[in-house]
Each structure stands twice: as C-alpha cells, then as structure tokens.
Amino acid sequence: xxxxxxxxxxxxxxxxxxxxxxxxxxxxxxxxxxxxxxxxxxxxxxxxxxxxxxxxxxxxxxxxxxxxxxxxxxxxxxxxxxxxxxxxxxxxxxxxxxxxxxxxxxxxxxxxxxxxxxxxxxxxxxxxxxxxxxxxxxxxxxxxxxxxxxxxxxxxxxxxxxxxxxxxxxxxxxxxxxxxxxxxxxxxxxxxxxxxxxxxxxxxxxxxxxxxxxxxxxxxxxxxxxxxxx
Numbered sequence: 538x539x540x541x542x543x544x545x546x547x548x549x550x551x552x553x554x555x556x557x558x559x560x561x562x563x564x565x566x567x568x569x570x571x572x573x574x575x576x577x578x579x580x581x582x583x584x585x586x587x588x589x590x591x592x593x594x595x596x597x598x599x600x601x602x603x604x605x606x607x608x609x610x611x612x613x614x615x616x617x618x619x620x621x622x623x624x625x626x627x628x629x630x631x632x633x634x635x636x637x638x639x640x641x642x643x644x645x646x647x648x649x650x651x652x653x654x655x656x657x658x659x660x661x662x663x664x665x666x667x668x669x670x671x672x673x674x675x676x677x678x679x680x681x682x683x684x685x686x687x688x689x690x691x692x693x694x695x696x697x698x699x700x701x702x703x704x705x706x707x708x709x710x711x712x713x714x715x716x717x718x719x720x721x722x723x724x725x726x727x728x729x730x731x732x733x734x735x736x737x738x739x740x741x742x743x744x745x746x747x748x749x750x751x752x753x754x755x756x757x758x759x760x761x762x763x764x765x766x767x
Contacts, residue, residue, distance in 0.1 A: 602744050602746060605743050611715050612716045641739040645679050647679065649734060650735040651663070654696070656691060657732060683712070684714040685717050695717065734748050734759075
C-alpha cells in the first residue's frame with residue numbers, strides 16, 4: 538500500500554450528541570467527561586519508525602477494546618475533500634487502514650474512525666460540526682479522523698460515490714472520507730446503532746475505546762486520550 542501523502546489535511550473527530558440513531562452502547566467505555574485554523578499531517582514530530590515503514594500487526598484481530606483492529610479494505614473516497622470537492626480519478630482510491638497505521642511514523646498517535654449513514658440524523662449533525670469544532674483541535678495533538686459513509690438515504694443500502702460527494706460538499710469535510718460498498722465495517726462491527734466511533738492507537742492499531750450510538754462524552758474521551766499522550 539502506498540504511503541499516504543502527508544500534505545493532505547487529516548483530522549479526527551465525531552461530534553457527540555445526546556442520542557444516537559439506534560441507541561448508545563459503549564463497547565469499551567471509559568465514560569470520560571470532558572480550534573481554529575487548519576493543520577497538516579506533517580506538522581507533528583516524527584516517531585522512530587522501522588526502515589521501510591511499519592507492517593500491519595498480525596492476527597488475532599478483534600474490534601473490542603484492547604483488540605487489534607482488522608486492516609479493513611474499504612471502498613474509494615476522498616483523501617483531501619477540502620481541496621477537491623468534486624470527484625476525479627486522482628482523488629478516488631481504495632482504502633485500507635494500513636495507510637493510517639503508517640501515519641504514526643510522522644508523529645500521529647491516534648485515529649477516530651467515524652462510521653456514518655446519510656439517513657442518520659445524528660450523523661448529519663456530527664458532520665456539520667466536525668470540520669470546524671473538532672478537527673483543528675485534534676490535529677496539533679496528533680489525532681486524525683477517518684470517516685466512512687456506510688449507507689445512503691435508505692437503511693441497509695450502501696452509500697454511493699454520489700452520496701459521498703454530496704456529503705463532503707454539503708458539510709465542507711476537511712478529513713479523509715470513504716464509502717464501503719461491501720459494508721465490511723457494518724459486518725465486522727455487527728453494527729446496529731449509529732453512528733459508530735472507534736479510537737485506534739496508530740502504532741499498535743489496537744482499539745482504545747469505542748461507542749455504538751452517539752454520546753455527549755465520547756469526543757471528550759478522545760480529547761483526553763490525546764492529552765494523556767502529550
């Protein structure tokens with residue numbers, strides 16, 4: 538897998554709200570309480586990294602807290618939607634989580650994986666606030682966001698590239714975002730409540746915390762995770 542270009546604006550977040558689309562379920566739940574301007578992935582200090590870059594951790598894999606998250610193969614998406622708000626060939630490419638594992642070599646520590654659906658009201662609310670309220674806050678701390686639009690206007694119907702383009706344009710998304718036509722994440726997570734949020738340690742690709750269904754505390758949990766790693 539080619540290394541992700543570090544000039545792209547990467548962020549991390551998912552807006553917390555009181556009720557999710559389908560009820561909240563904290564998977565590993567810490568129950569924690571808890572900017573402005575853009576930033577580049579290259580702005581963080583580099584970690585020591587193996588020659589030739591890291592390899593993805595080996596099995597066994599798991600999606601619960603403490604488990605090594607699988608290297609899911611997802612569909613095409615935008616690496617840099619804020620600069621390319623319309624589809625073109627260089628922008629759309631398949632995605633594997635290995636690309637984010639490589640970011641720890643450039644100083645990034647944690648990722649928030651945001652799993653959303655067009656039909657989910659709370660997912661839309663989160664997308665509206667993520668680019669301005671949370672992404673600029675987390676980037677300087679070594680946190681990135683990766684959002685996956687799983688379903689379109691109808692539940693159980695996978696989102697399309699048209700859905701994705703409308704989403705990133707409507708909400709001025711400034712972090713990597715993809716679709717998942719095979720719904721690998723829905724199956725892998727046994728997803729029944731929306732949105733889903735997973736915090737990953739980018740060096741080990743282990744699950745630090747996760748919540749299915751929105752919570753008004755989970756973004757603070759991610760913020761505190763980043764603060765503790767400073």
